[in-house]
Amino acid sequence: MTAQVKTATAPLRRAEPAARPGPGAAEIAIENASKVFGTGEGAVVALDGVSAAIPGGQFVCLLGPSGCGKSTLLNAIAGFSPLTGGSIRMNGRPVVDPGPERGMVFQEYALFPWMTVEQNIRFGLDIKGVARSEADAVVARIAQKLGLSDFLGRFPKDLSGGMRQRVAIARILALDPPVMLMDEPFGALDALTRRTLQDELLRIWAEYRKTIVFVTHSIEEAIYLADRIVVLTYRPGRMKRDLIVPLARPRDTASAEFNALKRELAGLVMEEQQRFTQAELTGSAVD
Numbered sequence: 252m253t254a255q256v257k258t259a260t261a262p263l264r265r266a267e268p269a270a271r272p273g274p275g276a277a278e279i280a281i282e283n284a285s286k287v288f289g290t291g292e293g294a295v296v297a298l299d300g301v302s303a304a305i306p307g308g309q310f311v312c313l314l315g316p317s318g319c320g321k322s323t324l325l326n327a328i329a330g331f332s333p334l335t336g337g338s339i340r341m342n343g344r345p346v347v348d349p350g351p352e353r354g355m356v357f358q359e360y361a362l363f364p365w366m367t368v369e370q371n372i373r374f375g376l377d378i379k380g381v382a383r384s385e386a387d388a389v390v391a392r393i394a395q396k397l398g399l400s401d402f403l404g405r406f407p408k409d410l411s412g413g414m415r416q417r418v419a420i421a422r423i424l425a426l427d428p429p430v431m432l433m434d435e436p437f438g439a440l441d442a443l444t445r446r447t448l449q450d451e452l453l454r455i456w457a458e459y460r461k462t463i464v465f466v467t468h469s470i471e472e473a474i475y476l477a478d479r480i481v482v483l484t485y486r487p488g489r490m491k492r493d494l495i496v497p498l499a500r501p502r503d504t505a506s507a508e509f510n511a512l513k514r515e516l517a518g519l520v521m522e523e524q525q526r527f528t529q530a531e532l533t534g535s536a537v538d
């Protein structure tokens with residue numbers, strides 16, 4: 252059976268209840284987002300006219316091969332690197348710089364190596380001036396949710412990759428941002444650890460219903476996690492497909508529906524992968 256793929260603008264007919272945004276989950280409006288790096292002959296058009304309205308509480312995956320602008324778009328949503336054209340708004344307000352309402356998790360853990368797990372989780376709360384007793388309670392609660400309670404005194408170097416990434420997620424959750432931005436957060440993990448953390452993330456998302464924008468190269472990861480998958484084209488990064496995943500959770504990666512969707516997305520991503528390979532071979536973008 253072929254999985255039914257719906258465009259995100261089509262009315263939602265879901266195999267599960269529609270996402271309930273958590274209190275304060277934020278909507279993100281991306282309008283005609285464009286980004287050019289450099290000028291003249293050497294200019295790289297990383298994004299070109301990407302638009303998407305992301306409702307509060309939605310779990311969106313940005314999918315595509317290397318160089319299609321996924322991180323560029325995520326960094327623009329984070330406010331790390333402004334667009335050169337178009338706009339991004341969060342709850343109607345233009346995103347112009349980084350802010351505490353948008354927490355970012357990177358692939359490379361980004362923990363402070365000289366701090367313990369507890370200090371890493373607590374760091375943002377201290378910066379915010381949260382009272383000690385309140386911060387203690389938040390750290391204890393988040394550590395418990397992520398299975399870190401017995402590791403609070405350890406340093407990052409003494410943790411596995413999976414545990415470090417739990418700490419990175421815990422740091423963000425402690426600040427309770429309405430939006431979580433995740434740039435290939437599980438890309439460096441082995442398959443079993445990756446699946447475990449995907450399940451943890453889904454559990455956390457189901458509880459808090461934050462808006463999540465998650466970058467991945469992995470088609471399976473995108474289908475396993477997302478409400479919605481945005482496929483970008485290789486240079487310039489344009490919207491290739493914007494689809495709602497019509498599968499109930501927990502998703503069965505062995506099901507016919509899952510694999511039909513995987514095949515369909517693989518076809519789309521392969522087209523862009525070929526453009527990437529061709530560009531690498533010729534040393535230029537294929538616009």
Ligand SMILES: Nc1ncnc2c1ncn2[C@@H]1O[C@H](COP(=O)(O)OP(=O)(O)OP(=O)(O)O)[C@@H](O)[C@H]1O
Binds near residue numbers: 289295317320323324
């Ligand atoms: N600072 C920069 N200066 C020049 N070009 C850049 C810069 N950052 C990104 N690019 C180019 O913009 C395009 C999009 O890059 P981006 O990192 O967003 O892609 P991506 O889809 O996230 O790729 P990957 O999965 O490999 O991280 C690429 O061609 C990249 O080489």
